[in-house]
Amino acid sequence: MALSTRSRTILTLYSARDCVHCHRVRLILAAKGVSYELILVDPARPPEDLIDLNPTHSLPTLVDRDLVLYETTVVAEYLDERYPHPPLMPIDPLSRARLRLAIVRMERDWLPLVEQCAGSGKNSEAARKRLRDALLSALPLFKAAKFFLNPELSLADCALVPLIWRLPSLGVSLPREAHAITDYGERIFRNPGFTRSLTSDEKLLRD
Incomplete structure (x- = not known):
């Protein structure tokens, strides 16, 4: 399966500049071809809007309209279900x-x-x-x-x-x-x- 180039609804992703977990979510977004706003964050100095959105201040944090998600596995599975094509899990x-x-x-x-x-x-x-x-x-x-x-x-x-x-x-x-x-x-x-x-x-x- 090739990583998609299609564009979808814009999301906001708070991400560290070098983080294996944040990179995982960015790779899913690339595979889905989803357009998103990327906000790069220093984990040691989280911005006020991230503090307001996520009580744990953890990265990655995904914002989809009124929905705020964190914990990498939760974000990953949400994106695969929210944008089902191409699927990133087998059917059976x-x-x-x-x-x-x-x-x-x-x-x-x-x-x-x-x-x-x-x-x-x-x-x-x-x-x-x-x-x-x-x-x-x-x-x-x-x-x-x-x-x-x-x-x-x-x-x-x-x-x-x-x-x-x-x-x-x-x-x-x-x-x-x-x-x-x-x-x-x-x-x-x-x-x-x-x-x-x-x-x-x-x-x-x-x-």
């Missing part, structure tokens, strides 16, 4: 459940390591090793289909690809035998929609 319940479990695993075990990998020291180095080992343990899943556990782009890919994009900047290198992971990422990175999902700060992560 078994495949949907399998992808949902994969996303839970990413959210619980993989994505928290992104922040832990930043910086230097023993803790960061240990986090890099855990992330590298986790990806290598999942190598057969990257070989099972064109996208992650699915023949077409899904919400699981939108959660995973921002992580893969950040690996070099996190200091996580994969061995040659992990080419299936590298190839998976490059297939999506080449799509113009993926480029549209990046902030200027995120584009520099691979320069």
Whole structure:
């Protein structure tokens, strides 16, 4: 499935400049071809309007008319249902459940390591090793289909690809035998929609 170029109703997305969770939502919006207003926020200094809208001040925060949503999974599933074409989850319940479990695993075990990998020291180095080992343990899943556990782009890919994009900047290198992971990422990175999902700060992560 190609990332769409269609335009829809304008939404407002409050996003950090470099955030794996915010990037996930921006990638979904690119896949859906949805037009939106992007407001880049310093998480340490949230603007007054975000404070008024979201009691947790968390990012990403999505505003659709009178509806305010936060928590990344809630926002992701809302966008897939609000804009059903192209669908980012399979039709059959078994495949949907399998992808949902994969996303839970990413959210619980993989994505928290992104922040832990930043910086230097023993803790960061240990986090890099855990992330590298986790990806290598999942190598057969990257070989099972064109996208992650699915023949077409899904919400699981939108959660995973921002992580893969950040690996070099996190200091996580994969061995040659992990080419299936590298190839998976490059297939999506080449799509113009993926480029549209990046902030200027995120584009520099691979320069």
